Structures are given as C-alpha cells and as structure tokens.
Amino acid sequence: MILPESFYTRKDVVKIARELLGKVLVTGFDGVHTAGIIVETEAYAGVSDKASHAHGGRRTGRTEVMYMPGGAAYVYLCYGIHHLFNVVTNLRDTPHAILIRAIEPIEGIAAMMERRGKEKLQPSLTAGPGAMSQAMGISTQHTGVLLRGKEIYIEDRGIKIKPKDIVAATRVGVAYAQDDALRPYRFYIKDNKWVSKGKGL
DNA sequence: CAAACGATTTTCT
C-alpha cells in the first residue's frame, strides 16, 4: 500500500526516518518503472539542526519545499552534479526532511543500469544519495512533487526490518555542522551490501 | 552584480 499523508505529517522526523527502512521507493517516468527497498536514510531536523538547509528558520527559494506539509519530495543539486532526493515530513512551516541515501534495487534494474551507464550490477549502482537519485531518474525538476502520484511514491510491501538490524550512526558529509554533526540521525540496515560507505564510517 | 561553496561521486596516482 502507498504510504498515506498521515505517515509523513507526524512530528518525529527521526522516528519516520527509521520507519522508512524497508519501505519501497517507486518511480515511473516516461513509462519506465523502477523500484528499490530503502536501506539507508538520514534525518534533518530543520530549524534546530545546523546540518539542515533550513536551520535557524532560513527560508529561501530552494528550501521553500521543506516548509510544505509532509509527503512532498525535496530534490536539490549538490556540487553541481548530484541530485539529492529527500522526503519532506512534519506539518506545514516545519522544515523537516529525510535524505534517502541508498536503496536495494528490485524492479527495473536494467533501466537503472542504463541511466547510470553501468554494465554490471553492483552496489555502486544505488549506494549513495547522488547515485541512487540518478538510478531512479530523479532530478531537481521533481522537487515539490507529492510522493503519492504516478511519478514518485513510496509504498509499504509488508517488509519488516528487525529492530536489531537497524543501526543508528552519525550523518555523512556534515562535519561543518559542528556539534549537530554528532547527532545519531543516520539509519541503515545492518549487513546490507547496498548501504553506502559514506566517508568516515 | 560577483564570488564562494556544498547532505557527492568518480577517476587517477
């Protein structure tokens, strides 16, 4: 079943980030269907989180989407090359978001490899936020799209992740956020080969 | 209006 809006509008972004593990991200652009199990996420707790683009209540053209009610996609360009896909959570005007860092491909794998220009099926196909977005065909033009339409949605296929298989860790690439970089806001499935390595794991 | 920078990935040494 497709996750209802009420799944995203809850107030505990960290809890939602944990619950997204095992859910299935599906995209259908131009008739090409691709899907993958979410195996790694990172929570960004808006205003009080220095690592978030919206920390301190910053509100700009780019971050405007994060102020929407939960259930929308926030996609932005990083390093001029990579499209990072986030899920907006919480209520309107509370800019919380969850970065989807990695998925385990289950459908449309051939299409993903073609998008990534790869010959063989290997973890680097979807391990890492930029790589995952490219494999799924997601780009900045999809920012603001609701995750309940035909282009992008997340569904629950009854996959259950045991609590002991969920690992909490510090986030990747946010050293500039100082003390907030130490928050255990990154979650991933233990021993899953599709989880990205990050930089300093 | 100009300049610096980043929630990363790939490639070369």
Next chain:
DNA sequence: GAAAATCGTTTGG
C-alpha cells in the same frame, strides 16, 4: 588515498 568535476544557491559588496 587524493583531487577534480561543475553549477545553482547563498552571501557579500
């Protein structure tokens, strides 16, 4: 292991 690639957003003049 180190460095380059590359551009929209943000910040400063």
